[in-house]
Amino acid sequence: MKKEQILIIGCGRLGSYIASELSMNGHDVTIIDQNEDAFRKLKENYAGYKSVGDANDVDILEEVGIKQAKMVIVTTNNDNTNIFIAQVANMIYFVEHVVVRLGDMKKGSLVEQTNIKTIYPFELSMKRFKELFDFNEGGFS
Amino acid sequence: MKIVLSEGKSQADFLIKLFQHKSHKLIVINNNKQVCEYLTKVNDIPIYFGDSTKKYVLEEAGVKDADIFIALSHKDEENFVACKIAKEEFQVKRTVSIVSNPKDVDIFMKLGIDSALSSTYLVSKYIEKESLSNDLFELLNIDNNLVTLTKLTLTPASKQVGVQLKDLKLALAINISAILRNDNIIIPDGNTTLKANDILYIVSRTSHLEDLHGIFEPITKK
Numbered sequence: 001m002k003k004e005q006i007l008i009i010g011c012g013r014l015g016s017y018i019a020s021e022l023s024m025n026g027h028d029v030t031i032i033d034q035n036e037d038a039f040r041k042l043k044e045n046y047a048g049y050k051s052v053g054d055a056n057d058v059d060i061l062e063e064v065g066i067k068q069a070k071m072v073i074v075t076t077n078n079d080n081t082n083i084f085i086a087q088v089a090n091m092i093y094f095v096e097h098v099v100v101r102l103g104d105m106k107k108g109s110l111v112e113q114t115n116i117k118t119i120y121p122f123e124l125s126m127k128r129f130k131e132l133f134d135f136n137e138g139g140f141s
Numbered sequence: 142m143k144i145v146l147s148e149g150k151s152q153a154d155f156l157i158k159l160f161q162h163k164s165h166k167l168i169v170i171n172n173n174k175q176v177c178e179y180l181t182k183v184n185d186i187p188i189y190f191g192d193s194t195k196k197y198v199l200e201e202a203g204v205k206d207a208d209i210f211i212a213l214s215h216k217d218e219e220n221f222v223a224c225k226i227a228k229e230e231f232q233v234k235r236t237v238s239i240v241s242n243p244k245d246v247d248i249f250m251k252l253g254i255d256s257a258l259s260s261t262y263l264v265s266k267y268i269e270k271e272s273l274s275n276d277l278f279e280l281l282n283i284d285n286n287l288v289t290l291t292k293l294t295l296t297p298a299s300k301q302v303g304v305q306l307k308d309l310k311l312a313l314a315i316n317i318s319a320i321l322r323n324d325n326i327i328i329p330d331g332n333t334t335l336k337a338n339d340i341l342y343i344v345s346r347t348s349h350l351e352d353l354h355g356i357f358e359p360i361t362k363k
Contacts, residue, residue: 080194084218106196110225
């Protein structure tokens, strides 16, 4: 894989994990979070940039290089923020790959008509549950 | 008109009072229990308690096919999501959002919100225009800032004093609509002669504002 500039918004469990993985694979990663303490979740060998700031602000998005980013991954703990930033990345800065994590699947309809890609933890949990217990079999095995 | 107000306290209160008695159907939604109780008490109307960024809340509140949806939260991203759901899922005709961050005015418009308003943004535009000339005072911007109503006072030194309107040679997009002279309103025509201390009310295309400033600029006393 070619070395790409990747911007990650929100350094929670998912954001910090993806950032660490991509960084270890040699990508040029920047992660931004409002809270500096959040960066403690990053693995020790994370070699990317860390930036403290409010990613709802377009000036801050530009400062952390959204214009050059090949991919933006939005994983803050606020769905409304995530939708807004994902739309800004997609429609204002024309970022090629935009991935957004949403807790509320119903809000996904707001990004469905675009090429923004979604991650729904709820859907993944359901899928796993159905793998563990197949409803169609009738009764638990 | 069916009008939806989402979030806000004093702003919502003001708009409720403005719209309440004019045969509008008002739907007010707020996600803060205390604010709901307050608004219900002072205005004697039901307030829907819930989060406007959730589809089921807007559905239960009856937002469908509303004429206008006004988002008043101090959080821009909440207003954005609420307006988007209202527009895309409930076919609301027009969405208007207050924004805290002035930079979001342009962004919201590009992302499909019909109007975005920021007090800081308006103040900056006001100062920008105000700095062009002291004698001109813009009263009102109408229709997404396409039309502007400007107020202007003629001083005895104004070179327009004693001139008939037809000789002012104003562009078609600039119209002197009314003159206030000694507390009387005059609706002028081409033969009206301007006098010192006349207060002119001028309706113009906002794009012609600089022309307007140009025409009346030499009259400033500076």
